[in-house]
Amino acid sequence: MKWGIDLGGTKIEGIIIDSAENNTVIARRRIPTEGDRGYHHVLLQIKKLIAALSKESGLLPQKIGIGTPGSIFPPTGHLKNCNSQHLNDKPLLVDLQNLLQVPVAMANDANCFALAETQMGIVPDILPDAKVVFGVIMGTGVGGGLVVNGQIINGANGIGGEWGHNFLDDSGGSCYCGKMGCVETVISGPALEKYYLQISGHLKLLKDIVKDVKADPYAKETVARLIHYFGLGVSTIINTIDPDIIVLGGGVGNIDLLYTKGIEEAKKFVFNPECATKIVKPKLGDSAGVFGAAFLN
Numbered sequence: 001m002k003w004g005i006d007l008g009g010t011k012i013e014g015i016i017i018d019s020a021e022n023n024t025v026i027a028r029r030r031i032p033t034e035g036d037r038g039y040h041h042v043l044l045q046i047k048k049l050i051a052a053l054s055k056e057s058g059l060l061p062q063k064i065g066i067g068t069p070g071s072i073f074p075p076t077g078h079l080k081n082c083n084s085q086h087l088n089d090k091p092l093l094v095d096l097q098n099l100l101q102v103p104v105a106m107a108n109d110a111n112c113f114a115l116a117e118t119q120m121g122i123v124p125d126i127l128p129d130a131k132v133v134f135g136v137i138m139g140t141g142v143g144g145g146l147v148v149n150g151q152i153i154n155g156a157n158g159i160g161g162e163w164g165h166n167f168l169d170d171s172g173g174s175c176y177c178g179k180m181g182c183v184e185t186v187i188s189g190p191a192l193e194k195y196y197l198q199i200s201g202h203l204k205l206l207k208d209i210v211k212d213v214k215a216d217p218y219a220k221e222t223v224a225r226l227i228h229y230f231g232l233g234v235s236t237i238i239n240t241i242d243p244d245i246i247v248l249g250g251g252v253g254n255i256d257l258l259y260t261k262g263i264e265e266a267k268k269f270v271f272n273p274e275c276a277t278k279i280v281k282p283k284l285g286d287s288a289g290v291f292g293a294a295f296l297n
């Protein structure tokens with residue numbers, strides 16, 4: 001049995017899956033995070049969720065995987081770069097192991113997404129022999145995860161796969177991470193909506209910008225910006241780690257043009273006349289985080 005917890009900003013989801021039985025879901029629950037009540041309260045919410053899963057299934061965890069926002073700083077095991085501020089600089093891994101009295105494995109949500117799609121999502125469906133998988137969540141922010149031979153690559157700094165904070169273009173402006181022009185400041189959903197507002201003087205949601213691409217010249221320009229910088233950004237992934245497959249999650253990842261014009265744009269910058277890397281939509285939807293957490297075990 002694999003136990004996974006997906007710790008999000010507004011909800012915490014827990015799952016037990018039977019990996020020996022085709023990843024059948026044994027139990028699954030979600031409760032509110034209530035992060036505004038502080039770090040200690042969030043720990044107790046996780047404990048409460050695990051107790052509920054235990055009661056429902058009649059099982060006790062031997063080990064638990066947990067997906068978190070932000071990343072884990074290896075020397076201290078503390079979380080950093082979380083958009084849920086109550087978690088930053090907290091030793092979540094150690095505190096959870098003490099509270100739950102079981103071993104805990106932890107990874108950020110984008111790594112869990114990449115792992116879940118690799119183990120039981122789109123990757124085994126269309127490229128079962130893939131060795132190198134890059135998963136990206138392009139939504140409110142831009143996160144990434146690198147999986148090689150079925151294992152997450154965390155790296156020396158705990159930032160393996162953090163493509164969202166590669167430098168892309170100065171026009172993105174300052175990023176919450178303290179740097180300038182990160183991928184996230186150019187092609188996240190809010191970044192694209194901000195760009196549209198700057199050039200048009202009007203607010204428009206990204207889904208409407210994409211819908212109006214033919215009729216609205218500002219929408220056309222915003223989508224052209226997305227395609228160009230997506231292609232440029234993705235080419236740096238391909239030139240550096242040359243993955244077999246890139247899986248694009250999140251709201252921005254839903255935009256169909258990325259899989260046609262976006263790929264064509266990336267090819268302009270790839271250090272090869274051809275590009276064999278597949279760029280595809282995910283299969284697991286919102287469930288990827290919690291399944292990926294379970295596969296940390």
Ligand SMILES: [Zn+2]
Nearest residue numbers: 165175177182
């Ligand atoms: Zn950044």
